Amino acid sequence: MPAAETASAIEIIPKSTEQGGAMHEKVYATLKSALIAGQLAPGRAVSVRRLAAEFSVSAMPAREAIRRLVAVGALELTATRRVMIAQMTPEKMEEIKQARLALEPILSEFTLSAIAQKPRARNRLVKTLEDIDVNLDEAIHRGDVLAYAKLNSDFHFALYRQAGAHVLLSLVESLWLQFGPFMRVVIGRLGTSCLVDDQHKEIIEAVETLDAAKLKEAVRADILHGMHTISLDEVQDSQA
Amino acid sequence: MPAAETASAIEIIPKSTEQGGAMHEKVYATLKSALIAGQLAPGRAVSVRRLAAEFSVSAMPAREAIRRLVAVGALELTATRRVMIAQMTPEKMEEIKQARLALEPILSEFTLSAIAQKPRARNRLVKTLEDIDVNLDEAIHRGDVLAYAKLNSDFHFALYRQAGAHVLLSLVESLWLQFGPFMRVVIGRLGTSCLVDDQHKEIIEAVETLDAAKLKEAVRADILHGMHTISLDEVQDSQA
């Protein structure tokens, strides 16, 4: 039993049907966050009934959430149609790296032009990024891998979300969903000692000064650095 | 007592469970092809029960197929959670264009390096592309919009599939799923007279000569041309 206290077991009887949004939406969103933040290990089995039990719902919402996550590559099917958190391979890692380098600088540029004429939004974004970055530094010094992974994803998506570019954001989310679980494992092995966030400071500066070229380059550097760190680790399977 | 004649009329009883692959897989694949090839109009309503009836299956496989297509942006939810084929907006179109320009040249480059050391695979690919291109030209001269849309997607994915890059291919598929239905409408309005396929010839040449730079530029030009053609048309909603 690896999970432990995942807030389950509570008798939050989910009403007859729903409350605000659909149940499967809630299950999906929760799983998505956990995967992006690297809180679930690759190769871990995910079953409809267990997921349903954890969320205290029937099989239906669990099935739909799983189906969506499979569709975006976060979960993968075995030969016998069982579902697990996607494994990493060197080839897949290379693809993800190329796709991130291609998309995330564009997305950050969209953000820049979205806030170019809105000083208040820009200041708010800078503030948000700085706050996250402070916590990020603390997590690094604490050696808290879990917190680092979560805050790092928070940082990037706080930046990307402001782009108002739903299509691009979905693509990038899909990529993070695929390497998130694996990143956590790697950093867990290497420790946070190898981590720096120089690029984050530059990203914040570029946002402040509305310097698109600098921003894109900083994002690109951040991706390269992160992916390089991961590649230091051999992409051997990490079964539990 | 719904039993009796089961009211299903048609006795294509789909076995107890399945036969080769899962039913929802079949429904999904069929819908995916139709959407990419532009055979379904944007804004058209898609409901679980109607889809199930069309495929002579129960609601279950239809639901899962719909869920997957929503996940990749091919279908969209209304405010009341009803499902329709995604509408196009100028902003979305711009995002898709940027993403295609960022990803498809990379994907074609992957294909090139995948077949670089395999003359037989290369010849087969060239042959496939030439065959499709011949039919494409015919479709253009015939003014057959439907055939053009299908063959055009066939051409690109015949090229991209050879990359063996599942992650990148999924992202690109997602993009085509989103603009496919809309493209059909636009070309339907403009007619095939405005279409040319100069880039396709260049793409084939670049594959033959293993010229990566030329290939990427040709793919880029093809995307720009296609998206420009579409943009000539005002992105007014095309409700039925």
Add this chain to the structure above:
DNA sequence: TCCTTTAATTTGTGATCACATTTTTATGTA
């Protein structure tokens, strides 16, 4: 004819059951 109101139909979503298959655990044998 046009608009409001009411009835009927359609639809999304959750829950539950059935069944074949797979996976795991238990059991027996050498």
Add this chain to the structure above:
DNA sequence: TACATAAAAATGTGATCACAAATTAAAGGA
């Protein structure tokens, strides 16, 4: 202990029902 075999539990998938909400069709009134 090691391994093959059988029993038991778990799992994916399809089918069906229930219910609330929404859409559409029908009816009524001016």
